[in-house]
Amino acid sequence: MAGFLARRLLNSLVLVAVAASLAYLLAAAALDPRSNYADRTPRPPAAVVDAQLTALNLNDRTPLIQRYATWAAGVLHGDFGRSVTGSPVGDDLRRRAGVTFRLVLLGLVFGSLAGVAAGALAAIGQYGWFDRLSAGLSFVVLAVPVVVLANMLILAGTWANERLLGHQVFLVSGEYSDGLDAGFWGRAVDRLQHLLLPTVSLSLGLVAVFSRYQRNMMLDVLGADYVRTARAKGLSRRAALVRHALRTALIPVVTYFAFTFGVLLTGATFTEKIFGWHGLGEQLIDSIFTNDVNTVAAVSVLAAVAVLCASLAADLLHAALDPRVRAG
């Protein structure tokens, strides 16, 4: 087990290193930070632009290999370089990671809990009205891309604010209102109002996926001998279903949960950008528009690390929860 884990970790490290290098080389070759200075008035002299770009390790007149070596040496010391505006990328990322974390955590927890509950209910009443309804709804939800869903939610939210409720209940932009002076509870309510719609936009798709997944797992388990045994030895239907069937059926879902969390750290890009949350995903899109090579590379390192950590965590969780995996 230890040897397997060590080999796996080593392999992951190599993968991260190669993925990060590829991302940096691609970004450095395709993005053009020099063009940021082209439409400034008055136009800065070429020598100044060159000096500025060289200081930021973004000068396209330096050979790509040399820029890459400087960048890689920095990353190995924990320094991700500086953005096009000159601020250190690392500090910026740390602040934004917190924002993304707050957004994703709630959406993921809510989405997976609701999805598991819906899937389990659908499996128990297979081909009943709830099963059919949830199947139909998840089909529709899976056909709506996040960019459309988020915009629909914003339109519906503003419509409800104006027509139904008469005052601002759903706030559709940012994480909190700037300069709000309303005490602790006032600010908490304000944050909650900002969170409502982005959380719905993140979790609706997750509910659909998790409910389908959980339903299939649950159906596999419901016919198993040990569930029948549990009923035969006198357990109530509810106890047999919750303690024996649901718990076993949850194992693959838990590992899927861990994996989704890693992917969502940058996968919430669309939700963040449309709802104006200043998180990692928004940073990714903005940095591409501003030709910010170092930030693009740093976000992709983070994304690669998150995905690999998540898949490692998913495997470990699976082994911890399922004795058959450990034995096998």
Place this chain on the structure above:
Amino acid sequence: MTLSEEQFAEDLTGGPERRPPSRSRVVARRFLAAPRGRAGLTLLGLLFLLAFAGPLVSPWSYTDRDFTAFLQPPSAAHWLGTLQTGADVFAVTLRGMQKSLVVGLLAALVSTALAALVGAFAGYFLGWTDRTLTWLTDLLLVLPAFLVLAVMSPLFGSGAWVLFVVMLALFLWMVTSKIVRGMTVSLKRREFVQAARFMGVPPVTIIFRHVLPNLSSLLIVDATLNVSAAILTETSLSYFGFGIQPPDVSFGTLIAGGARTAVYAPWTFWFVAGLLVVTVLAVNLVGDALRDAFDPSATRTR
């Protein structure tokens, strides 16, 4: 069933020369028996008809600008209203749908073919081929697809949408190829593949003639579901300006434009969004019904 019983059964059904129904026929019958399959296929057919025959009946083309009608609601002259630029929403939407459908179909085909080839070669040859290909698959899974496509977006401008399709396909195949690899490993031990090997059939021929046809059901279903995945990815990328570049339009660029004016001009957003959802829904319905039709263990009647 003993031997005599088997012979008896054969006699009853009219002897061994009567051919069993072909697999494709069985699958087609089961596919069409499911309401989902019928609904999805009909819907998809109608959408294709609309996308490719619709522009013929519309008085406007997608490049026309009506300078007497900016942001007008639906009327007799403009069936679905106009955009801020004076473009006819009906014509532009159909053009976007054409682009999205073609991009989705091509990307799905390319990615499924790639998944089949990589998975089958890795699973058949094992050893170093397997290790290299698996490593490559893992690498692409780790690279953030959105970022790579977005960074490369300046290359997709002016008519280079074929490159966009290829890049899109490059990030859709990894999971399927892992499944194909696993199935190939188990197929390789089967008697008919062993027999072909011992007769001296070259490995590449075995892969194309014996391995891949046996995975066809998985690949067909995967290709169908990849269509919707490709359409959704294309929409998201184009929404942020990283996909199909103007002056060409796609669902993504139209939704991005429509979302800005949706509050006071709902027709610029809801028609496109609705069509997109219906398209993806139809593709998913077809894929789901196909999966059930191919699966021998699926219950036929409910």
